[in-house]
Structures are given as structure tokens and as C-alpha cells.
Amino acid sequence: AQTVTQSQPEMSVQEAETVTLSCTYDTSESDYYLFWYKQPPSRQMILVIRQEAYKQQNATENRFSVNFQKAAKSFSLKISDSQLGDAAMYFCAYRSAWGNKLVFGAGTILRVKS
Amino acid sequence: DGGITQSPKYLFRKEGQNVTLSCEQNLNHDAMYWYRQDPGQGLRLIYYSQIVNDFQKGDIAEGYSVSREKKESFPLTVTSAQKNPTAFYLCASTIGNQPQHFGDGTRLSIL
Numbered sequence: 001a002q003t004v005t006q007s008q009p010e011m012s013v014q015e016a017e018t019v020t021l022s023c024t025y026d027t028s029e030s031d032y033y034l035f036w037y038k039q040p041p042s043r044q045m046i047l048v049i050r051q052e053a054y055k056q057q058n059a060t061e062n063r064f065s066v067n068f069q070k071a072a073k074s075f076s077l078k079i080s081d082s083q084l085g086d087a088a089m090y091f092c093a094y095r096s097a098w099g100n101k102l103v104f105g106a107g108t109i110l111r112v113k114s
Numbered sequence: 115d116g117g118i119t120q121s122p123k124y125l126f127r128k129e130g131q132n133v134t135l136s137c138e139q140n141l142n143h144d145a146m147y148w149y150r151q152d153p154g155q156g157l158r159l160i161y162y163s164q165i166v167n168d169f170q171k172g173d174i175a176e177g178y179s180v181s182r183e184k185k186e187s188f189p190l191t192v193t194s195a196q197k198n199p200t201a202f203y204l205c206a207s208t209i210g211n212q213p214q215h216f217g218d219g220t221r222l223s224i225l
Contacts, residue, residue: 004156035213043202045157045216091156100145100164100208101172104156 006105023092137205
């Protein structure tokens with residue numbers, strides 16, 4: 001069974017600075033998808049970014065980018081120019097290419113200081 | 115606008131009572147999911163359904179039941195057999211290889 005590990009329960013960043021959230025996963029599959037979801041205090045789950053395992057190029061969405069290291073099974077999220085609205089719980093998630101069930105990590109709380 | 119509607123937003127359960135959480139989507143998605151979220155933990159899959167009239171157990175199905183009589187609807191019943199039902203419940207849906215789209219959740223508490 002696949003597992004997802006987020007080793008940082010909490011992170012803090014100064015406004016306008018850059019922060020990196022870590023995620024590692026375990027799978028024997030070669031084709032899969034990885035996601036970062038954001039959950040603000042409203043508890044809504046918002047998709048931040050998605051990466052297909054067969055793509056070597058790291059995904060980017062505005063201030064959000066990932067460092068996908070397939071051999072190391074690592075999928076970190078970099079947030080540049082952090083804003084107060086980025087404060088939230090961030091979840092890393094895995095999905096097999098052959099199904100659509102998501103496996104989530106335990107989450108990382110990101111605090112943004114002004 | 116298309117989306118997923120979960121109701122109610124807050125729900126209270128008495129001892130020995132079954133309660134049903136509603137999840138409706140108008141996104142024309144085939145697959146629907148129920149997750150449970152506890153403090154300090156990620157989301158855990160309770161049940162999922164790929165098509166109408168079919169559903170499968172997830173990782174923590176004990177004490178829960180579902181039905182999928184319509185494509186748009188996937189209600190979750192928390193039965194009296196679920197001894198620790200206090201949690202935040204999220205419903206999601208998807209189609210094909212699209213990322214899952216989530217509702218706003220229901221917070222269930224014990225009276």
C-alpha cells in the first residue's frame with residue numbers, strides 16, 4: 001500500500017520570504033500523480049498544484065512550485081513571496097494512475113508572520 | 115456554478131442514533147468519496163463510489179454506510195456502531211484523471 005509522509009508538523013515563514021514544505025511517499029508503481037492541497041481555517045480543501053510522475057519537468061503555478069525527485073520519492077512544495085493568505089494546513093497526496101483514490105499525508109501547518 | 119454541496123454544516127448525534135450526512139454534486143462527476151479528518155491527521159477514506167449503484171469500502175469503513183442511487187448524490191450514514199464519530203467529514207468527486215474536487219465539509223459532534 002502507498003504511504004505519504006510529511007515530516008514537518010509546523011512551519012513558519014516571514015511575509016515575502018520563501019518556504020519549502022517536505023513530502024516523501026512510498027510506492028512500487030511507476031505511474032502516478034502527486035498533489036498539494038491547501039486547507040485554510042475555513043476547512044475548504046483547495047488544490048494548489050499537481051504533478052504527473054511521467055513528467056520530468058517540475059510543475060509551477062504562479063508563486064507555487066514543486067521539486068519532484070522520482071528516484072528519491074520526494075515531492076516538496078516551494079512557496080515564494082509568502083503572503084498572509086498562504087497561512088493554512090498543507091496536505092501532500094498521492095494517487096495511482098490506475099485508480100482515483102487519494103492517499104494523504106498528515107499535513108503541515110504553515111504560519112505566515114507579518 | 116458547479117460544485118459540491120455538503121449539508122448540514124454542523125451535526126450533533128445522540129448516543130445510539132444514526133445520522134446521515136448529505137453530499138450532492140452538479141459537476142457530472144462519476145466518482146464520489148467520503149473522507150474523515152481528525153485533528154493532527156490527514157484525510158482518511160471511508161467509502162468511495164465509481165459509478166451509480168456501486169461502492170467500495172475505504173480504509174475506515176466500520177460503523178459507516180453509504181448509498182449511490184443517483185449520480186449526483188452520495189449520502190453517508192454514521193451508525194451507532196461508530197463509537198468515535200466526532201470528526202470533520204469531507205465529500206469529494208472527480209471524473210477521469212481530474213483532481214478531486216471537495217465540498218465544504220460537515221462537522222459532527224456527540225451530544
